[in-house]
Amino acid sequence: MPTYLHEALAELVRQQPQFAVDLVTDLGGVPVPDYASVTLDSPDLTETTPIEQRADGVVTLHHDDGDDGAAALGIIVEVQLEPDYKKHYTWPAYLVSLRNRLKAPVVVLVICPRPRTARWAARPIHLGGNSRIEPLVIGPADVPAITDPEVARGHPELAMLSAITHHENHAVLDALFATFTPDIERSYMYADLIRTVLPDTARTYLEQLMSAPTWQPKSDFAREYFNKGKVEDRAEALLEVLATRSIPVTDEARRRITECTDVDQLKEWFRRAITAATVDEVFGADG
Known part of the structure; x- marks a missing residue:
């Protein structure tokens, strides 16, 4: 896949x-x-x-x-x-x-x-x-490390490839960020897209530049993959907490967690899993 x-x-x-x-x-x-x-x-x-x-x-x-x-x-x-x-x-x-x-x-x-x-x-x-x-x-x-914002603006696809390849270089991420403007076609899509593939440290740095709390995916492609990634990460984290706390998880409960597509619901279950004694307590009033 x-x-x-x-x-x-x-x-x-x-x-x-x-x-x-x-x-x-x-x-x-x-x-x-x-x-x-x-x-x-x-x-x-x-x-x-x-x-x-x-x-x-x-x-x-x-x-x-x-x-x-x-x-x-x-x-x-x-x-x-x-x-x-x-x-x-x-x-x-x-x-x-x-x-x-x-x-x-x-x-x-x-x-x-x-x-x-x-x-x-x-x-x-x-x-x-x-x-x-x-x-x-x-x-x-x-792949060159594109650190010049003007070069990045003139070649946004190469700037994207450069950021994926040289993500540890903050100057490369700074240059890529300079391409996220309305006058560059596809720039908002690329802004969303890059967040789905960068390692945590690089993504955190870029999100600080992008004012992460107010930035939302704007393209259909990025929305599909970014949201899918958030759901999968939340489900995996929830199952890890349950395993760490030695809370038994039935096949039905595991399927319910992995098939859930509601990020907010997964966040709530995760919060409950920190103190719950059973998986039923994690699901709580949600049934």
């Missing part, structure tokens, strides 16, 4: 397809053909076999304006958090499928926010004989 971090990185490309091109050229150092337009295309790379194959994103460069122009280059975007050797079979299949669909060259771009995974993903994939493919990997070492 995709994690918040995986979805957040993939969403940057879905929101701004040009970002994939920038990663290929600016960070990857790979030249691309002359092009007039960039479009986000279907990530469905299924062939005639019944096995569904979907990349995290597909971006196409066109020789002419609009998505009807002949393709100049296809970019398959994959977010990889951990090594997964099955990808040594699916990535070549993605490449062949898209190349056949576009009748144009194709690049497999892999975004890896963790060094170990980046080193693994950069290994050539040997297909047999002398045939092989080499994914274009963007790892932490390739």
Whole structure:
């Protein structure tokens, strides 16, 4: 199941397809053909076999304006958090499928926010004989620490990737915060989105900049993942308190806790769990 971090990185490309091109050229150092337009295309790379194959994103460069122009280059975007050797079979299949669909060259771009995974993903994939493919990997070492607010404002997607990669650097978070303004498209969505993936220390620092008590998620995407995260965290914390206090939890009670989607209700149960003697006392008047 995709994690918040995986979805957040993939969403940057879905929101701004040009970002994939920038990663290929600016960070990857790979030249691309002359092009007039960039479009986000279907990530469905299924062939005639019944096995569904979907990349995290597909971006196409066109020789002419609009998505009807002949393709100049296809970019398959994959977010990889951990090594997964099955990808040594699916990535070549993605490449062949898209190349056949576009009748144009194709690049497999892999975004890896963790060094170990980046080193693994950069290994050539040997297909047999002398045939092989080499994914274009963007790892932490390739992502600059964006500390200049003006640079961040000019490249908000790169500023987001920089904050995810270099979250321990407060100057990077300061620069990212400078992009959270109404005049930058998608900025409020990114403000919500980054809070779902930063470690606690970095998120706390950013929330101080954002006046956390009054900041609320404003985008549908961020609201879904941020609220889901709060619910899951509350449920897990409640179960940990019950376990620490050696309060037996029946399968029915555990299911009730884990399936609850009301954050306020979970907070109330958590408060009661601190002094309750049984799980029934935790649920109390709520039944």
